Amino acid sequence: MHPWIEHVHLALIPLANEKDANYMKAYLRGQFEFYGIKSGPRREALKPLFSKKSFPGAVEIPELVDELWSKPQREYQMVAVDMLIKSKTQLPVEVLSSVERWITTKSWWDTVDMLATHVVGSLFNRYPEQTAQYISKWRRSENTWLRRTALLYQLKYKTNTDVEMLSVIILENRSDSEFFIQKAIGWMLREYSKTDANWVVSFIEQHSIEGLAKREGLKWLNRKG
Template identity: 45%
Template sequence: MNHEYADKLITLLENHHNSDNQEAMEAYMRNQFPFFGIRTPERNALLKDFLKENGKPPIEELPDIVRSLWSMPQRECQYIALGLIDKRSRYLTKEHLPLLEELIVTKSWWDTIDHIGPNHVGEIYQNEEDDTYLEKWIKADHIWLNRIAILYQLKYKAETDTERLFRYILLHNQSKEFFIQKAIGWALREYSKTNPEAVKDFIASEQLAPLSVREGLKHVDRKAKEEKSVKNLKGQSIQG
């Protein structure tokens, strides 16, 4: 599916191909995707200049533009597609969930998944009560859909639906998948910055993978060490 707006962006990226960077970037992603060799700062600058000249994509044309970019083999095209969604994220609604689902299950790896989850799916569900997609994703036989459902609330802080977060984690707490265990730990660690007691109690009462526990308690343990250090310093000062 071609789109003139996307074609301009693809040509722009092709014109900035850098073979010096290409091999290292592909190796970092375990050679799962070819790259043009355009590093993040340069890619962001190219997109910024492009948007100044061409404007942001119309929201009604965004799905076609994104799909056109997503169809390209080079990974920078997927990054640019996500960058365009970022620029229109305030206009995302549940009508865009089928598009996001396509992106989640196509050319899937942690780099795109971990952007889509909190930034796009999370944006939609700030104002959406229909949880049909979330419930489908957490129960799907697809680790990246599962990971999205676990991570979409990363930025919610006090607005986190605690019951849903813990329920979703318990649906996968026996998973042997690294990316699921890591997602559980990451989600718990972020929520512990808002509600440390709830996270500590949850981890203590449930059977989670060691990786999930270790990741989930990182912030809590660091805060405890800092408080202990401050307490010791105060004690030394009093004694002195």
């Protein structure tokens, strides 16, 4: 075990809570083991390890994330995601292949959405050509989580959103009844409605977006109205 991860382990163990662990495991449909540590206490306990003095260099991050990803307790994957978000502006373009592996390994919305909206979103801004090659592959993938990532990577782009690309990816996926795809379409439309409400309303009407995607897409506008 890498020394930094050993320190993570030693910081988390005292916070383990069996009752919360059982609840968390049930909430994520029994897919993962948990120590039962909520995000606030986890991050507080690891503050010293995330300080400038103790935090690993960007070159080490992918290897450390791989090690954290291999551990059974879900808290380790969440630590890995926090590491990636903290270092997202220093990550090299070569990390894209690893990001694809993390998206498709131990996949669920709690890790995938953070990787999509923070890590992939940042990588696209810094390395648009290389990241676009992955997005092009992901949006047509049979893997739901890769397609969800392709839908969500622009979530925080606001006025920098490539609406033409967003339109194409949504239309490619609109007929997929998978909950996590429809939810992602709606979430992306809802978030972009805060930037360009008219575009979102027009897009939904023009392309007959229905069901969950439409409800989610118009939620902010309906609440605002």
